Amino acid sequence: MTTLISISVAGRCRSRAWACALALAFVVPLAFARPAFAQAGSGVAAIEGTVTDPDNRPVVGALVIIVSSETGYERTVYTDARGRYVASGMPVSTYVVDVSAPAFAATQRTGVRLSVGATETLDVSLKIAKVTETVTVTAAAPLLDKHETATSSTVDARAVAQLPIRGRDFTEFVQLTPAITQESDRNGLVISGQRSINSNIAIDGTDFNDALQGNQRGGNEGVFFFPQAAVQEFQVIRSGATAEIGRTNSGFINVVTKSGSNNLHGEAFYYDREKALTSPDAFDRKLNNQQSQFGGAIGGPLQHDRAFLFGAAEQSLLKVPYMVQFDAQAAGVAVPANLLALQGEQRGTNY
Template sequence: MILVGIGLARAQTETGQLVGIVMDPNGAVIPGATVTVKSVVTGAERRTTTDQMGNYVVTNLLPAVYEVTVEAPGFAPAKRRVQVTVGSRVALDFTLEVGRPVEEIEVIAEAGTLVNTETQTIAQVIDSRKIVELPTLTRNPYALVITAGNVSPADPTGRGVGVAINGLRAAGTNVLLDGAANNDEFVAAVGQSIPLDAVQEFSVITNNFTAEYGRASAGIVNVATKSGTNEFHGTVYEFNRVSAAASNSFQNNANGIEKPVFTRNQFGYSIGGPVKKEKLFFFQSTEWIRVRSLATRFVLVPTESFVAAA
């Protein structure tokens, strides 16, 4: 009898990874060095040690800025700050000096087009600042995908996130929400909408995406939601659009039709904070949309004389 065991490896598409190698000033690897990764926002810590080849890997890191400290017997500790974005694999190597003070280097990457040197994927990160400051008509975070490169608007199908990536069909876009597929497979559109205030950041991967991203032929939109921090924070909002602040359409004016009524209310809240500081956090967001509208539909009906002439 032959028994076969199959292990399931979870793709880390919603989190990031830190990888690197620790060396001495002569370029020799340092095994057994302690690598401590601490979140600047929450204070949560992760620790690992380098292997016999001096390599280390820290997985399942939420998008944030981290302080990385490396220590080894006989060497001065080294400290760096680095930003980990959604779905990224960040390479961070260290060279430890003998008998010198702690070296602290800040390596904060700006959001934008990123070429991952570990996997060669090409992606653009839309960070929290852009999400908050860029205008959107309906506060739909997926409307900001158009700001990425190799993305074109006016896809007539309304599938995917409503845009074409790399000139391919919108239905070929794979949408992820915190690492899980967020696709309505019946119509190839976004499965679950999400409030703008609940989004931490998202990446638009346009080329060379790796094996853990399935289904996609055009591109990948990978959304990460917010998490709580050591401080309570939240928002309460109401966005209102009314026909009283808009003009009538040209076609209505040409046919002597009054301006129809339109009222749209989009309101909600978000709140997050600590359950136990530096250990356990929570975040919750809810949004409601109320639309009341009337519209006139114009239909061309051929006359009898037009039909007879045809």
């Protein structure tokens, strides 16, 4: 069984360093008995852009406030001498961006989605203020980033939650992107023809590679897997990963987990296959092949806009049958009684 519990604290980063530190989520994993744009880092996102006036000249010192619609997390930045602002290390979420400057009408952008490993570019043009004026714009789909050198894509939350998958192993979703396959013997990720030992996978910026065999943890042993119910989305970089990622020049899988929010949310599931639902094997024997998989996740606020809790757990139980049959023995040869007792249907389990 695998369990993930995360507690996140949202702060407003305006003055003190400790307030910014509180804004970072920390994740404590407990095991008991599981088209993107410029790279923003492992397990996080970023947003940047330029603020200009009606004549397309940079606005210096404009105030940019970025607030998560889900958790209330807030980041405040100012534009530089070129009218440019950058907010890196942002939690993956949907944001509202407010831009204001003296003598200009405040502008608000809603529905700005920041995806894992991607840097969203949001340029804002301010209008001259008349009396008291606010302009609200709903964010549109991002355009192609012509400055990005990496070849990458994102498997979003909807795909992770709704697409069918074998064994609830989220790494199989990686095959939705071109030029990626999985090894049949140990499920290692072969990215752009590279050996699976060269691939790199991180969850919330933490290494998730098998130190012995080289591919992802749980690739060789299904009992050591990460709960899919805890995965929010992930970025797949097939080539051109930046130097900050390290470890390999092959593919990189950049995973971010879910977290609590101001709304209580969760899920539960149970999958089961019994003997009555199992077809006969190649020898027309209907053996007792049982598989059960169950789990769930729940998240919500501990304190509105401040502290949140999220937990997920999954368990997979397998009973795989096999037959023991002794051939007819030569005259005078007898099979020992303790071995003969093993004849017939037997079952192996993972628990």
